[in-house]
Amino acid sequence: MFRDSFKYYKSRNPAPNLDDVIDLENPDHVKVRKIKANISDEQDENNFGLKPAEKWIIYELLDIPGLIFIQNPFTPNGQRYWIIKCLKDYSKEPYKLNIDAHNILANETWWEICFQMSERAKILLPKLRWSTLGYHHNWDTKLYSENSKSAMPMELSGLTSILAKTLGFSDFKAEAAIVNYYRMNSTLAGHTDHSEMNVAAPLFSISFGQTAIFLIGGPKQEDSANAIFLRSGDVVIMSGSSRLRYHGVPKILSTSRIPWDDNGEDNREIITYNYDDWRKARTYIVEARINMNIRQVLEPGQIVLY
Ligand code: OGA
Ligand code: MN
Numbered sequence: 309m310f311r312d313s314f315k316y317y318k319s320r321n322p323a324p325n326l327d328d329v330i331d332l333e334n335p336d337h338v339k340v341r342k343i344k345a346n347i348s349d350e351q352d353e354n355n356f357g358l359k360p361a362e363k364w365i366i367y368e369l370l371d372i373p374g375l376i377f378i379q380n381p382f383t384p385n386g387q388r389y390w391i392i393k394c395l396k397d398y399s400k401e402p403y404k405l406n407i408d409a410h411n412i413l414a415n416e417t418w419w420e421i422c423f424q425m426s427e428r429a430k431i432l433l434p435k436l437r438w439s440t441l442g443y444h445h446n447w448d449t450k451l452y453s454e455n456s457k458s459a460m461p462m463e464l465s466g467l468t469s470i471l472a473k474t475l476g477f478s479d480f481k482a483e484a485a486i487v488n489y490y491r492m493n494s495t496l497a498g499h500t501d502h503s504e505m506n507v508a509a510p511l512f513s514i515s516f517g518q519t520a521i522f523l524i525g526g527p528k529q530e531d532s533a534n535a536i537f538l539r540s541g542d543v544v545i546m547s548g549s550s551r552l553r554y555h556g557v558p559k560i561l562s563t564s565r566i567p568w569d570d571n572g573e574d575n576r577e578i579i580t581y582n583y584d585d586w587r588k589a590r591t592y593i594v595e596a597r598i599n600m601n602i603r604q605v606l607e608p609g610q611i612v613l614y
Pocket of ligand 1: 486488496501513515520522538555556557599601
């Protein structure tokens with residue numbers, strides 16, 4: 309049962325045995341199908357921090373049809389760029405944050421307060437748990453509304469559109485995103501994502517920072533669950549019949565490898581970031597995980613929600 313597995317992996321004392329966690333860096337014992345990337349020319353114009361698609365390693369898990377895994381397709385600079393985006397840009401207006409309700413940000417942003425030495429910074433830093441972009445997910449009603457939306461950040465739509473096209477989902481439109489910010493002791497309870505009008509469209513989940521144990525069950529709470537390691541840069545796509553499965557994050561683990569520190573080998577790379585921003589963001593990500601969760605909300609051809 310999903311709930312039992314969640315409890316098992318969440319436990320600190322005793323700590324769980326991780327032998328059964330699916331590790332797609334060593335897929336020898338996992339039933340997978342290798343997927344070939346659809347190569348398009350668009351890649352050359354702006355790569356959004358992605359390696360050339362010819363180099364991506366892509367699997368579909370045969371026991372979970374429609375669940376697609378791309379092993380970190382990002383360059384080290386790409387990871388830095390997206391980590392900074394999430395921490396500096398996606399954590400302020402016009403996006404919605406969990407800490408808006410606390411009324412603690414006057415005319416300052418979370419980023420401005422948190423990366424200076426102060427007591428306030430220490431308190432505020434771990435309080436950020438999510439932000440919503442595009443159509444804002446309403447956590448209470450679980451509904452999206454035309455009255456509650458911002459524009460989707462162009463670069464995030466662009467990134468998702470490349471991921472989608474490379475997997476053959478050419479009609480995908482990024483219309484809503486949740487950015488989840490995890491500290492080392494954070495979890496995300498089991499749930500299904502069913503608020504979107506269009507649950508036939510795939511859902512894209514991109515992880516940075518420390519490693520997650522991602523738990524995915526079946527359509528019902530009672531179904532058994534599989535645990536999968538998600539490391540920095542990994543992309544999971546919930547498509548087809550996997551789109552409405554129960555899933556959650558029972559545990560964050562410290563990573564031994566830190567791909568964002570590798571030196572970029574590709575000097576054709578065009579993605580840039582501010583080095584001082586990275587110096588700050590790096591101090592955060594050594595004990596945190598960030599997940600960008602991107603959805604299409606509307607049906608094909610639908611223009612507004614009603
Ligand atoms: C979500 C979600 C999973 C993750 O935001 O709906 O399931 O890996 N996130 O953080
Ligand atoms: Mn989810």
